[in-house]
Amino acid sequence: MRVLLVQPFKDAGLSNQSWPPIGLGYLATSVRNAGHEVQILDCLKECRDNGDFVRAVEKFDPQVVGYNLYSIAVPLVQEMLEALHLSRPKVINIFGGPHVSSLPDQVLDVIPHVDYAIQGEGEVPLPMLLKALESGVHTFGEIPGLIYREEGMIKKNPSHFQKNIEEYGFPAWDLIKPQEYFQFFGIGPDTAPIFLSRGCPFPCTFCAASVVTGRSLRWRGFDHIFEEFRLLQNEYGIKRFVLEDEGTGVAEKFLTKFCRRVKEESFKAAFAMGVGMRLDQYSEELLLEMRDAGFEKRIVLGIESGSERILNKMKKDSDIDLIREKVALMDRMGFEPNGYFIVGFPSETREEIEKTIQLALSLPIREASFTAFQPLPATPATDELIANGELPPDYDFSKLVQNGIAYAPKGMTVEELERIRKRAILRFYLRPKILFSYFKSFRTLKYAFCKFLAIFTKDNVIPEPNWS
DSSP states (O other), rough: EEEEEEEOOOGGGTTTTOOOOOOHHHHHHHHHHOOOEEEEEEEEHSSSSSHHHHHHHHHOOSEEEEOOGGGGGGGHHHHHHHHHHHHTTTEEHHHHHHHHHOOGGGGGGTTTTOOEEEEETTHHHHHHHHHHHSSSOOOGSTTTTEEEEETTTEEOOOOOOOOOOGOOOOOOOHOOOOOGGGSSSOTTTTTTEOOOOOOOOOOTTTOOHHHHHOEEEEEEEEHHHHHHHHHHHHOOOOEEEEEETTGGGGHHHHHHHHHHHHTTTTTTOOEOOOOOOGGGGGOOOHHHHHHHTTTSSSSEEEOOOOHHHHHHHHTOOHHHHHHHHHHHHHHHHTTEEEEEESSOOOOOOOOHHHHHHHHHHHSSSSSSEEEEEOOOOTTTHHHHHHHHTTTTTTTTTOOOTTTTTTTOOOTHHHHHHHHHHHHHHHHHOOOOHHHHHTTTTTHHHHHHHHHHHHSSSOOOOOOOOOOO
């Protein structure tokens, strides 16, 4: 069969922030290994509108189109499917990705023209589904993670999470073409994101990582990892690797061994942490190893809050003293720690938000990202909001656009929270020592300018509907 794997449009503000679709690359490898012809279409990079998307499908003429679906993309993907249905009504459409794993009950009966969906990892079930479709022997009940229709009912099979993830092989880098990607900050022609593990065992109440990749932390072996590094260097000229998996940021022992292996192999490359590191995993020994192995100085930390009560509600297993200690250690050792902060967490007060802002101002960090709490589907925080009536059971998760504010704690409006967030950004970045640091290079100045435009030149407030 001919299979087209699609990274759909997301939000108009994300069009210049396309990263290589690694998940689709792994799926492409599994589909190709099963004997099918496969291509990848990244609409963020290759299509301007639905017309371009339909023409790309018509050119390849697949029997099956698979989509990596995010909640924020649901309305746009619905439009894509409507346009495609007019041209190719017999194409079989299959959904996977975070939205499906988080809301498996809200796919087949909500989005028109979807034939099947797969929750959890798709590398094993997708080839099984293709075999069933091609052979006509529809043993759908045996396919893990499959969501399908049978006798007028929608049925779901338990998700599959592979224990030995090396069996998935490498992403189909020849189809991804990593050298063609560019982003203002973080990725360039010589950069590729890479995953060393899957899964996240930590219980952070605002995060959906474990819903999508499972709670069991599964590592690749170093031989397998470095084989992929060399492939990317030799075939695609990659000189910089961004470690994007949650596991790398939560396991001090693994990262320490990884750094030592880099030195043993005399492997020459730059490494960057693409995920927020857990503070309790940092030690002076690890930072020394990272420095010697070629890690970049910039490290992003999931600090999240300056309120002990909110940190406890988030289940961050952190406290203010630990935050100050670890950030000071990184600064002392020549790294550039930067902080992720969440404002507007459920039940958070104005005073607690101010504590977060004050903490950010007091720490030796150069960047601070003040992000409004997003009620992500299937997270404990969101489930609690639905249970206590703050969000309706049929909440529209497509509202969760980048830089948007879709929720504010009781006693606060989304408009007020947006004003608080913008003031926090200005208070942090308009300090002379921070402001002048962005004039050191054109690259950092351009990054700051683009972020400013994204946050301050459009209305990021999403009107609150009347749910009564």
